[in-house]
């Protein structure tokens with residue numbers, strides 16, 4: 001039977017000596033899906049991605065590319081995978097076109113096909129007009145696009161992008177996000193890691209959250225949000241300036257777990273059900289604190305990340 005997944009990670013474990021960097025991690029990416037791979041520094045993202053890209057041997061587990069084991073046949077897997085590492089070398093004295101042409105040759109593209117493919121990836125990554133620029137003089141954003149272009153030369157079905165947005169300015173990040181979305185629309189399975197969590201929320205169909213080598217959560221952003229301990233943050237502002245009394249009153253409300261001052265008011269966490277919010281608001285209105293603002297919002301990916309992980313680095 002053909003696997004519904006383009007990339008399937010099964011129980012991956014990687015030890016460096018006695019240190020367990022990745023511990024029994026499993027998740028799947030379907031064609032057209034863009035999965036955000038989130039975790040604090042040292043969580044094991046790069047190690048997991050390198051194992052997916054056949055650059056690191058797992059101690060346990062397997063990586064299936066379109067249903068076939070990458071461990072059993074790494075050469076076949078490499079033809080289907082495009083890996084963009086978090087740091088990479090560029091040959092400074094070549095131009096963009098020469099650089100891409102070199103890698104296209106390495107991928108075995110010949111003659112007209114090679115010229116056409118190089119042209120296509122240049123156009124896709126919006127490097128057109130820059131073909132004759134030396135790689136050494138490219139800005140960070142152009143280098144990232146060039147590296148992505150290189151990753152796409154052999155038309156891989158699975159893309160593994162390790163922090164592609166790192167170091168990009170806001171415009172560069174928006175452009176990269178659009179490119180990644182376009183790749184998803186082309187039917188490619190994309191696994192993308194980043195620390196820029198709000199960026200991931202906008203481009204990802206689902207997220208995999210990892211900490212200290214272990215999975216913390218997987219699913220769509222909505223599912224993970226629903227399952228997390230903290231589901232909503234509510235901003236409230238009062239006419240009353242009695243901060244201790246306000247904090248006490250909020251903490252006495254059902255479901256409120258924490259309160260902190262923010263922008264002239266307070267932010268509190270609760271489970272976020274509509275019934276609960278209604279009870280809390282009623283109580284505040286009935287108190288002599290005189291609320292003037294009450295705005296509930298879903299926890300965003302950043303808050304979710306902080307609530308799911310403990311912030312411990314390994």
Ligand SMILES: Nc1ncnc2c1ncn2[C@@H]1O[C@H](COP(=O)(O)OP(=O)(O)OP(=O)(O)O)[C@@H](O)[C@H]1O
Nearest residue numbers: 016019021039040041042043044045046047048314
């Ligand atoms: N070759 C290695 N030898 C020993 N330890 C390693 C090796 N590679 C990674 N590690 C350790 O494994 C852990 C996971 O590292 P990894 O680079 O996968 O984390 P990461 O999630 O990518 O972090 P970051 O967000 O900083 O890129 C870290 O504690 C790291 O020190």
Ligand SMILES: [Mg+2]
Nearest residue numbers: 045046047086
């Ligand atoms: Mg990393």
